[in-house]
Amino acid sequence: MGRSRFSFIVLFCIHATCFAAGGKPLQKVDSPDTRSTIRLQVQEGVDVGRGRPGFKLALKDWPPGVSCDVYALATDGTSVPLATGVMTDAAGAASVAIPYESAGLYPGSWIIGVSSKDLSRGERLLVPRVIHGKHGWRLDFKSVGQPPA
Numbered sequence: 001m002g003r004s005r006f007s008f009i010v011l012f013c014i015h016a017t018c019f020a021a022g023g024k025p026l027q028k029v030d031s032p033d034t035r036s037t038i039r040l041q042v043q044e045g046v047d048v049g050r051g052r053p054g055f056k057l058a059l060k061d062w063p064p065g066v067s068c069d070v071y072a073l074a075t076d077g078t079s080v081p082l083a084t085g086v087m088t089d090a091a092g093a094a095s096v097a098i099p100y101e102s103a104g105l106y107p108g109s110w111i112i113g114v115s116s117k118d119l120s121r122g123e124r125l126l127v128p129r130v131i132h133g134k135h136g137w138r139l140d141f142k143s144v145g146q147p148p149a
Contacts, residue, residue, distance in 0.1 A: 037061050038092075040114055040121040045128075045139055048097035053130055053137050055098055059114060062092040068116045070096055072105060072125075080104035086114075100130050100139075107140075 039060040048054035057070065070083040082102055088094045098112075107129040113122040128139040 038119060038121060040123055042112065042123045042125060048099050052099040052101065053139060054100045055125065057096050057112065057114065059088060059094045062088045062119065064088055064090045064092050066116045068094065068114050070098065071113050073111045073113060075109055100127055
C-alpha cells in the first residue's frame with residue numbers, strides 16, 4: 001500500500017508541476033512510426049533494357065505522389081546519383097531499373113539509397129563485374145574491387 005501511495009503522489013506532483021508551469025500534460029511518445037511500413041526491394045542480376053545487366057528497385061507503401069532520388073554510397077564514401085525525380089503512383093509504389101555499368105559505379109559493396117523529402121531507405125548491394133562476350137553478358141559477383149584507375 002505504501003508503494004502505490006508513493007506512485008500516486010509522484011504522478012500528482014508531476015502533473016501539478018506541469019500545469020503550474022503553463023505546460024501540457026505529458027503525451028504518449030511511443031506512437032507508431034508510419035515510416036516503418038515503407039519498403040524497398042532490390043532484384044539483382046536482371047536485364048534492365050537494351051541488353052544491359054543491372055538491378056531493379058521496387059518501392060512499396062510509400063506516400064502517393066512523392067518524388068524520390070536514387071543514389072549509391074560506397075564504403076569509401078563515394079556517392080553516385082543514379083536517378084532523380086522517380087515518382088510514386090497513387091498506391092505509393094514505383095520501380096526503377098539501374099544498369100550495373102552506370103557512370104560512377106564499380107564492382108564492390110554499395111548501399112543503394114532512395115530518399116524523398118521526408119523518407120529515406122537503403123539496401124546493401126554487391127555490384128558485380130560485367131563480362132561481355134560473344135553470347136551476351138555474364139556477371140562476376142566475386143569481383144570486389146576499387147574504382148577504375
